Amino acid sequence: MTMEQESALASAQRQFDIAADILQLEPGLRRILRVPQRELTVTFPVKMDDGRIETFVGYRVHHNITRGPAKGGIRYHPNVTIDDVRAFSMLMTWKCATVNIPYGGAKGAVVVDPRQLSMGELERLTRRYTSEISILISPDRDIPAPDIGTNPQVMAWIMDTYSMHSGHTVPAVVTGKPIEIGGSYGRREATARGLSYVLREAAEALSFPIAGARIVIQGFGNVGATCARLLEEMGATIIAVSDSKGGIYRRNGLPLAAVVAHKQRTGTVTDFPEADRVTNAELLELPCDILVPAAVQMQITARNADRIRARIVGEAANAPTTPEADAILYDRGIFVIPDILAGAGGVTVSYFEWVQGLQEFFWTEREVNAQLERVMVGAFNQVLRTAHERRVHMRTAAYLLAVNRVADATRIRGIYP
Numbered sequence: 001m002t003m004e005q006e007s008a009l010a011s012a013q014r015q016f017d018i019a020a021d022i023l024q025l026e027p028g029l030r031r032i033l034r035v036p037q038r039e040l041t042v043t044f045p046v047k048m049d050d051g052r053i054e055t056f057v058g059y060r061v062h063h064n065i066t067r068g069p070a071k072g073g074i075r076y077h078p079n080v081t082i083d084d085v086r087a088f089s090m091l092m093t094w095k096c097a098t099v100n101i102p103y104g105g106a107k108g109a110v111v112v113d114p115r116q117l118s119m120g121e122l123e124r125l126t127r128r129y130t131s132e133i134s135i136l137i138s139p140d141r142d143i144p145a146p147d148i149g150t151n152p153q154v155m156a157w158i159m160d161t162y163s164m165h166s167g168h169t170v171p172a173v174v175t176g177k178p179i180e181i182g183g184s185y186g187r188r189e190a191t192a193r194g195l196s197y198v199l200r201e202a203a204e205a206l207s208f209p210i211a212g213a214r215i216v217i218q219g220f221g222n223v224g225a226t227c228a229r230l231l232e233e234m235g236a237t238i239i240a241v242s243d244s245k246g247g248i249y250r251r252n253g254l255p256l257a258a259v260v261a262h263k264q265r266t267g268t269v270t271d272f273p274e275a276d277r278v279t280n281a282e283l284l285e286l287p288c289d290i291l292v293p294a295a296v297q298m299q300i301t302a303r304n305a306d307r308i309r310a311r312i313v314g315e316a317a318n319a320p321t322t323p324e325a326d327a328i329l330y331d332r333g334i335f336v337i338p339d340i341l342a343g344a345g346g347v348t349v350s351y352f353e354w355v356q357g358l359q360e361f362f363w364t365e366r367e368v369n370a371q372l373e374r375v376m377v378g379a380f381n382q383v384l385r386t387a388h389e390r391r392v393h394m395r396t397a398a399y400l401l402a403v404n405r406v407a408d409a410t411r412i413r414g415i416y417p
Contacts, residue, residue, distance in 0.1 A: 070106035074146025172357035194345015211235030219295030
């Protein structure tokens with residue numbers, strides 16, 4: 001297996017190793033932080049609409065809970081593996097530590113294609129999965145959130161199932177819930193809004209205005225489409241977007257509202273009549289000021305990194321760039337905002353939602369967005385300063401901050417017993 005074919009977990013561990021080497025982390029701490037602390041695999045039955053009983057496999061993994069309760073999304077996807085879940089739980093640890101919120105990292109998944117289930121089947125699957133992982137989750141131990149294939153309704157079912165077992169309503173057991181049952185204003189847009197803040201700061205750091213910047217976005221789901229809208233509101237020009245079926249490109253800028261309407265009508269951005277079609281691979285290599293990979297992992301690799309023509313890459317997806325590609329982009333002067341910083345807006349507002357739920361005191365959307373901007377801009381400036389001081393690229397700088405924070409917390413707490 002080549003480095004480019006390695007698992008998401010092996011890639012995440014190599015990123016950790018780079019930071020651990022620079023920090024001269026002691027061997028004992030390396031062994032603790034390099035692997036998940038706790039893993040749960042469950043196989044559970046679900047009654048389908050036609051009366052059949054199907055079994056599904058699910059996971060919940062805690063990477064590290066030294067700095068606070070475990071935090072991480074739940075993914076419903078037919079191809080998800082335990083190694084994926086391990087990797088994403090590790091990334092969540094570093095993401096929370098990068099923006100310095102008091103959480104550890106977790107991730108959950110069910111091996112299923114939710115698009116093949118009816119609403120009733122999806123609800124029964126969710127409730128049974130929740131009961132299986134209920135030995136781990138609670139407001140002070142592990143707080144799930146939405147991820148690929150899940151949404152606020154799924155979080156509502158999780159919260160309700162947990163609450164029924166507890167005998168009282170427990171809003172703080174999940175985040176990303178509907179507003180009506182304790183969700184936070186601004187949560188749905190949080191990942192994209194956080195990304196827009198750090199892209200604005202990065203453009204300023206590179207001495208060009210975000211207004212007028214040419215933007216390419218791979219992945220036009222909630223994060224990608226919202227990011228496009230927010231950047232357009234800042235004066236940027238969206239020249240290309242894509243989804244899983246392909247992409248569209250118009251040199252002078254796409255009419256974003258029309259593209260969104262086309263996708264809502266047809267289910268895809270492809271065949272939009274006022275633009276040229278491009279593949280997802282071609283889209284990554286278009287000349288632009290800012291490239292936003294907002295789809296899936298391992299999109300920018302050693303095979304295409306030398307053809308990326310963006311000034312800034314803002315990673316909305318988890319692990320879209322391999323370590324080999326990182327080095328190539330850095331050598332070419334391309335400024336990469338890593339996933340553990342660029343994509344941290346979602347978990348930051350999840351933290352705000354959790355705090356609101358525990359206090360039963362809720363904030364306005366303006367208050368949420370102001371606090372999100374404070375956290376994201378502060379974290380960006382810390383990572384940028386570390387990158388300059390250490391003379392490393394932004395990903396390594398973010399890992400240096402995150403790993404050091406978790407290592408310090410581990411040293412201070414000590415090893416029990």
